[in-house]
Amino acid sequence: MAHGWRAGTLILLVLAAFVASPAQARQGTTITVVSSEASPTFPDQITFTLSATSSAADIRQVQLLYGATRNNALTIVDLPVTAGPAVALSYRLDTQVNYYPPGTEITYRWVIHDAAGNTLERGPQRVVYHDQRFNWSEWTTRNVTVYWYEGGNAFGGELTAAVDQALTKLQAELGAELAKPVRIYIYATLDDMRSALQSNSAEWIGGEDRPDLGIIVAAIAANNNAEAQRIIPHELSHQVLHQAIENPYGGTPLWFDEGLAVHNQAGRDKGFDELITQAAQENRLIPLDALASNFPADPNQARLSYAQSRDMVEHIIDTYGDAKLQALVSAFAAATPADEAVRQVLGRSIDDLDAEWRKEQSKPSGPAPNLAGPQEAPADRFSDPPVLPVGSPPPTSVPNSPSMPLDDQPPAFVRWLEGLPAWATLSAAAVCCTSGVLILGTVLLVGLRLIGVDKRV
Ligand SMILES: [Zn+2]
Numbered sequence: 220m221a222h223g224w225r226a227g228t229l230i231l232l233v234l235a236a237f238v239a240s241p242a243q244a245r246q247g248t249t250i251t252v253v254s255s256e257a258s259p260t261f262p263d264q265i266t267f268t269l270s271a272t273s274s275a276a277d278i279r280q281v282q283l284l285y286g287a288t289r290n291n292a293l294t295i296v297d298l299p300v301t302a303g304p305a306v307a308l309s310y311r312l313d314t315q316v317n318y319y320p321p322g323t324e325i326t327y328r329w330v331i332h333d334a335a336g337n338t339l340e341r342g343p344q345r346v347v348y349h350d351q352r353f354n355w356s357e358w359t360t361r362n363v364t365v366y367w368y369e370g371g372n373a374f375g376g377e378l379t380a381a382v383d384q385a386l387t388k389l390q391a392e393l394g395a396e397l398a399k400p401v402r403i404y405i406y407a408t409l410d411d412m413r414s415a416l417q418s419n420s421a422e423w424i425g426g427e428d429r430p431d432l433g434i435i436v437a438a439i440a441a442n443n444n445a446e447a448q449r450i451i452p453h454e455l456s457h458q459v460l461h462q463a464i465e466n467p468y469g470g471t472p473l474w475f476d477e478g479l480a481v482h483n484q485a486g487r488d489k490g491f492d493e494l495i496t497q498a499a500q501e502n503r504l505i506p507l508d509a510l511a512s513n514f515p516a517d518p519n520q521a522r523l524s525y526a527q528s529r530d531m532v533e534h535i536i537d538t539y540g541d542a543k544l545q546a547l548v549s550a551f552a553a554a555t556p557a558d559e560a561v562r563q564v565l566g567r568s569i570d571d572l573d574a575e576w577r578k579e580q581s582k583p584s585g586p587a588p589n590l591a592g593p594q595e596a597p598a599d600r601f602s603d604p605p606v607l608p609v610g611s612p613p614p615t616s617v618p619n620s621p622s623m624p625l626d627d628q629p630p631a632f633v634r635w636l637e638g639l640p641a642w643a644t645l646s647a648a649a650v651c652c653t654s655g656v657l658i659l660g661t662v663l664l665v666g667l668r669l670i671g672v673d674k675r676v
Pocket residue numbers: 453457476477480644646647648650651
């Protein structure tokens with residue numbers, strides 16, 4: 220729901236990009252751009268202004284094309300023009316409606332036509348939609364720029380150290396570096412951060428990670444180094460993996476993306492091991508196959524999903540090694556479906572991999588072997604209720620787990636903040652949901668090209 224407009228917008232953007240194909244523009248020297256600029260005022264607007272003249276004939280049509288640089292698609296706007304030899308125009312892009320996270324680089328162009336049939340295309344020009352409301356400090360290391368405004372140099376040093384350590388670990392694990400830049404905005408309070416998110420964002424959303432734009436937005440209180448050690452490696456893991464996979468047809472199962480991200484956190488989430496042990500005892504482990512594209516909206520189940528995903532990735536690393544992990548990434552990058560990728564690289568099906576991991580869960584950490592979880596993943600966790608061994612207690616919800624507003628809550632877009640030890644990991648759902656929508660949009664984009672949708676006739 221919250222994302223429907225994005226997919227629709229992408230299609231429009233694609234069409235706009237076709238319409239505005241530079242190949243169609245006839246270049247003329249009679250038109251001159253006197254000035255052209257974009258003035259961002261985060262989080263409300265970006266104002267584009269143009270002043271242009273023509274020596275041959277009246278200027279009578281001006282188009283502005285703009286979009287996030289990384290998206291490779293531009294929206295086209297026909298600006299009202301009072302025909303004349305000189306024009307001065309401005310266009311206010313309402314970024315409360317057309318949201319961009321802080322740090323998004325915007326590309327824009329002008330296409331100017333005069334009455335004599337001359338056309339001038341000016342651009343591309345670029346502007347970074349920075350959040351200028353705070354007095355940011357910044358530090359760049361290895362293609363990542365971190366912005367923060369509280370905590371001084373000491374906290375900045377901790378943040379950049381977290382970036383460095385995460386990138387080193389990810390390089391060793393995945394054999395991949397960030398080829399494209401990433402900007403990380405660290406807000407000191409939740410309120411500050413929420414003021415930078417889309418205005419209709421739900422209260423419980425705790426951040427935004429946009430691997431497609433190279434942007435991470437998070438709230439970490441000054442000098443909360445433990446939180447920095449948890450959030451930054453997690454979100455950078457998503458960014459590195461996304462860049463490594465980048466392929467409109469490719470993608471990873473959600474359990475792989477989130478499992479890798481949670482695994483890379485320098486601070487381990489409290490309670491995850493216990494969640495898995497308890498779920499295994501109560502036959503409530505979620506089949507791996509069911510964690511491929513969405514995590515459950517229920518917060519208890521969502522936490523269990525993260526815990527299982529982390530465990531599965533660590534099982535792959537421990538049992539098969541980093542080389543196989545990298546081979547899986549390569550297979551996903553080649554758009555190999557998950558089950559086929561796992562068969563190719565690990566020599567077994569997803570269900571067998573799941574069963575192999577489940578066997579480990581039933582290893583004796585205590586007695587009561589009759590409480591072990593099922594060895595085969597049921598085909599559908601919703602239609603196949605867990606079968607409890609005789610004498611085992613009935614399933615119960617996880618104690619001390621958070622409650623959260625579930626109304627109107629998109630699945631797998633969960634982030635619980637206050638009072639939840641693992642809140643950083645729950646933000647992950649937001650990442651993947653957003654990425655998924657964008658990947659879907661990209662697939663649509665490519666699909667439209669393939670089937671020949673093109674407004675040029
Ligand atoms: Zn995540």
